[in-house]
Amino acid sequence: MKPLLTSLERHFDLLSDERAAIEALREAPLVRVPARQTMLSEGDQQSVVRLLSQGWAYRFKDLPDGRRQIVGLLLPGDFFDLKVRLGDEMDHSVAALTPLAYHAIPPExxxxxxxxxxxxxxxxxxxxxxxGAIHREWLLNLGRRNAFERLAHLFLEVFLRLRAAGLARGGECDCPLTQNDLADATGVTSVHLNRTMQELRREGLVELKSKRLFIRDYDRLAQIAMFNPNYLQLGREARALVR
Known part of the structure; x- marks a missing residue:
């Protein structure tokens, strides 16, 4: 529960009984899923609230011809859907990016x-x-930023989300996204993504190595991506998180 607690405490000084109540969520069954397995498909009905404890997942939509768009990333401390009600159907699919574990929490x-x-x-x-704010920013990213700006923006968002949850330090963090994943998340071809990644490295901005993301020049990267972290609601520690 630490990533969830860390995220919530950016905005609220939780009391001891409140922390204990959140910690008690770990008593819900822990479900483990191997990497690259689809856990929920569009049209499936949900019966539990899933809280990601370990690993990464992604939301996606597929076209009938097989083309895929990643429409969101789920990181430790995220809920798959906080407002599950009996009979609700999935309007998208969710797959494990890495081996992961989630707590299956009854809505009640x-x-x-x-x-x-x-x-x-x-x-x-x-x-x-x-x-919701992240979803709106992804729409802006796909609709108005070019490939170079999109990728820079995505890397900054992932880094800050992980750091806000206590899962990154300095200018580096885990990043198990493959080039195909990054292409599906930014709406470009794998070839275009590869060229863009090489350009980011040549400019000394970002390096992706051994499933680790290294932010080499935060200020220049943020300027290029026109990145404003306000949508992430970093709260009282915002200045510390973006430096």
Whole structure:
């Protein structure tokens, strides 16, 4: 529960009983999934709230001809869908990017948690608001930024999200995304993605090596991507997180 707690505490000083209530979510069954397995398909009905504990996942949509668009990344501390209700159908699919584990939480458990701890309900609402803001930023990324700017923006977002959850240090973090994944997330071909990645390296901005992302020049990268971290709601530690 540490990534979730770290993210929530960017905005709220949780009391000991509130922290304990969130920690109790770890009692929900832990489900392990191998890398590259599709866990949820479009049209599936959900019965539990999934809280990612370890590993990465991604949301995607497929076209009938096989083309895929990654429409979101799920990192430790993220909920697959916080507002699951009986009969809800998936409007997209979710696959494991790496081997992962998630807690399968009954919706009524979260309903009870929110009713008993209103400040936790507020914190979770803020958490979901950030997810919506990330989705809107991805739309802007695909619609208006060029490939170089898109990739730079994606790397900065991943880095800051992980650092905000306590999962990155200095200017580096895990990044198991392959070039095909990055192409599917930025809406370009693999060939174009490869050229763009090489250009980022030549400019001394970013390096992706052994599934690690190294941000070599944050300020220049942010300028190129026209990156404004406000949508991530980094809270009181924003300045520390972006340097």
């Amino acid at each position: 458990t979260l309903d009870r948690l929110s009713a008993e701890h209103p400040r936790i309900a507020d914190a979770l609402a803020r958490h979901e608001h950030v997810n």
